[in-house]
Amino acid sequence: MTIDVGQVRADTPGCEHVVHLNNAGSSLPPRQVTGAVVDHLRLEERIGGYEAAAAALDRSERTYDALAGLVGADRDEIALVESATRAWDMAFYSLPWKPGDRILTSRAEYASNAIAFLQTARRHDVRVEVVPDDETGALSVEALRDMLDERVKLIAVTHVPTQGGLVNPAAEIGAVAREAGVTFLLDACQSIGQLRVDVREIGCDLLSATGRKFLRGPRGTGFLYCSRRLLDRLEPPFLDLHAATWTSAGSYEVRGDARRFENWEGYVAGKIGLGVAAGYALSLGLDAIEERVTGLAETLRGRLAAIPGVTVHDRGGRRCGIVTFTVDGHDSGDVAARLSAAKINVSVSAASSARWDFEARALPSLVRSSVHYYNTEEELDRLCEALPSA
Numbered sequence: 358m359t360i361d362v363g364q365v366r367a368d369t370p371g372c373e374h375v376v377h378l379n380n381a382g383s384s385l386p387p388r389q390v391t392g393a394v395v396d397h398l399r400l401e402e403r404i405g406g407y408e409a410a411a412a413a414l415d416r417s418e419r420t421y422d423a424l425a426g427l428v429g430a431d432r433d434e435i436a437l438v439e440s441a442t443r444a445w446d447m448a449f450y451s452l453p454w455k456p457g458d459r460i461l462t463s464r465a466e467y468a469s470n471a472i473a474f475l476q477t478a479r480r481h482d483v484r485v486e487v488v489p490d491d492e493t494g495a496l497s498v499e500a501l502r503d504m505l506d507e508r509v510k511l512i513a514v515t516h517v518p519t520q521g522g523l524v525n526p527a528a529e530i531g532a533v534a535r536e537a538g539v540t541f542l543l544d545a546c547q548s549i550g551q552l553r554v555d556v557r558e559i560g561c562d563l564l565s566a567t568g569r570k571f572l573r574g575p576r577g578t579g580f581l582y583c584s585r586r587l588l589d590r591l592e593p594p595f596l597d598l599h600a601a602t603w604t605s606a607g608s609y610e611v612r613g614d615a616r617r618f619e620n621w622e623g624y625v626a627g628k629i630g631l632g633v634a635a636g637y638a639l640s641l642g643l644d645a646i647e648e649r650v651t652g653l654a655e656t657l658r659g660r661l662a663a664i665p666g667v668t669v670h671d672r673g674g675r676r677c678g679i680v681t682f683t684v685d686g687h688d689s690g691d692v693a694a695r696l697s698a699a700k701i702n703v704s705v706s707a708a709s710s711a712r713w714d715f716e717a718r719a720l721p722s723l724v725r726s727s728v729h730y731y732n733t734e735e736e737l738d739r740l741c742e743a744l745p746s747a
C-alpha cells in the first residue's frame with residue numbers, strides 16, 4: 358500500500374489554507390474526524406447530552422476497538438482520557454513506591470514526565486536516573502541493562518521526543534524490561550499515528566498517547582493502554598463512580614478493565630472523533646504512513662542541510678517525521694514568526710520542554726518542522742525558500 362496523496366489532501370480542508378508542518382503540535386484533522394465531532398455536538402444540541410451519548414453509544418464504543426486495533430491491544434486494555442499527560446499520570450501515579458526504589462528513564466524525556474518524576478522522588482524518597490545515550494543519541498540499551506538491579510521498579514521512556522527526530526529503541530527496551538520483570542511505561546505521544554506502534558511487539562506494560570498530534574484526532578483527547586497482566590495491581594490515584602462502584606456503605610470495588618483510569622464525565626464528541634481518526638490511520642495502513650512520513654522528513658533534512666547557515670539537529674540511528682534545525686544569526690522564535698507570516702506552520706522547541714536533553718547538548722531553541730503524509734515535496738521547498746538567509 359502507498360498513500361494516495363491527492364486523496365488525503367482532498368480529505369484535509371486545511372491543506373488549502375496553510376503549509377502545515379506542525380504535526381507534532383497538532384495535525385490538520387481530516388474532514389471525517391471533524392464531521393463526526395460536529396455531528397455529535399449537533400445531536401447534543403437537538404436531543405440533550407445524555408440522550409445523545411446513549412444514542413451514539415455504538416459509535417463511542419467503537420473507539421475502543423479502533424484504538425485497540427491501532428496498537429495491537431484488546432479493547433478492555435484501553436482507557437480514554439483528555440490528554441497524553443493525563444494518561445501517563447494516571448499510570449505513573451498508580452505505581453506503589455518504597456524509599457530507595459529506582460526509576461530509569463531517558464535523557465530525551467518530556468518535561469511533564471520529568472516533573473512527575475521529581476515530585477515523586479521528593480515525596481517517596483525514590484531515585485530518578487537518566488540512562489545515558491548511545492553514540493547515535495538514542496537511549497543505550499546496553500547501559501540500561503547495566504543499571505538494572507532489584508531496586509529498579511520502573512523503566513519509563515519517551516518513544517519519540519518532542520524536540521527531535523530520534524526514535525528510541527522501544528522493543529529492545531521492552532525485551533530488557535520483560536527479562537528483568539520491571540514495569541515499562543512508554544510515552545508514545547509523538548509516535549502514535551506516524552509510526553507502527555504495537556504493544557505486544559514492544560512489550561510495554563503501559564503506553565500513553567494523545568489524539569491531536571500525528572493521529573489527527575480532536576484536541577482534548579488521549580488514551581492509555583494498560584496490559585491485562587498489570588491491571589489488577591494498579592489502583593488509580595483518583596477513583597469516581599465510573600472507575601469504581603460503591604458496593605456498600607463502607608466499601609467500593611474498582612472496575613476490572615482499563616476504564617478504571619477514566620472519569621465518568623468525558624468529551625463524547627471527541628471520543629467518537631478519536632475513533633474515526635484511528636480508523637482513518639488504519640485504513641491508510643501504518644506501514645504506508647511510516648514510509649511516507651519518514652521519507653518526507655529525510656528529504657527535508659537533506660534540503661535544509663544544503664542551505665548555508667542552517668544546521669539540522671536530529672539524532673538517532675532511526676528517525677521519524679520531526680525535523681529540528683536552527684538558522685545562524687536568527688532566533689528560532691523569529692524564524693517561526695517569519696514562516697507563520699508566509700502561512701507556513703512550524704513550532705519552536707525550547708529547553709523548558711526537555712531540559713535534560715537541551716542542557717546536555719547545549720542546544721538553543723530549535724525550529725521544529727514536523728511533516729505528515731499529506732505534506733508534499735513542494736511544501737518542503739516553500740519552507741526552505743521562506744527561511745531568512747544566515
Ligand SMILES: *Cc1c(COP(=O)(O)O)cnc(C)c1O
Pocket residue numbers: 439440441442443467515517518519544546547566567568579
Ligand atoms: C506533547 C507531548 C506530551 C503531552 O501530550 P498532551 O496531550 O499535551 O498531554 C507528552 N510526551 C511527549 C513526548 C509529547 O511530545
